[in-house]
Amino acid sequence: MPKITFVGADGTRTSIEESVGVSLMQAAINHGVPGIVGECGGACSCATCHIFVDEPWASRLAPPGDMEDAMLEATVEPRSPASRLGCQIEIANEIDGLQVRLPNRQI
Numbered sequence: 001m002p003k004i005t006f007v008g009a010d011g012t013r014t015s016i017e018e019s020v021g022v023s024l025m026q027a028a029i030n031h032g033v034p035g036i037v038g039e040c041g042g043a044c045s046c047a048t049c050h051i052f053v054d055e056p057w058a059s060r061l062a063p064p065g066d067m068e069d070a071m072l073e074a075t076v077e078p079r080s081p082a083s084r085l086g087c088q089i090e091i092a093n094e095i096d097g098l099q100v101r102l103p104n105r106q107i
């Protein structure tokens with residue numbers, strides 16, 4: 001299973017392993033990673049799964065779709081060029097080792 005590392009706003013690192021096809025949001029919830037809320041359950045309508053994906057990983061992901069792009073304007077912590085929604089990124093073998101940062105607040 002691919003390994004994903006979540007880095008909290010305080011620098012706390014949590015590494016998990018999760019099945020291919022599961023979203024980053026659901027993976028965080030499944031493993032009790034603090035800092036991800038996922039209020040809408042992955043329907044791309046709450047923006048409480050805000051994450052930051054830096055290079056070199058960002059360019060290895062498909063770019064945000066129109067709905068994700070719109071919801072990224074509604075995040076509590078201001079959007080940055082690295083902003084993504086965790087519910088819109090599926091775990092894949094190609095992103096084994098992915099590291100993402102979490103915002104200070106989701107709600």
Ligand code: FES
Pocket residue numbers: 025037038039040041042043044045046047048049071085086087088
């Ligand atoms: S879980 Fe609601 S937008 Fe991602």
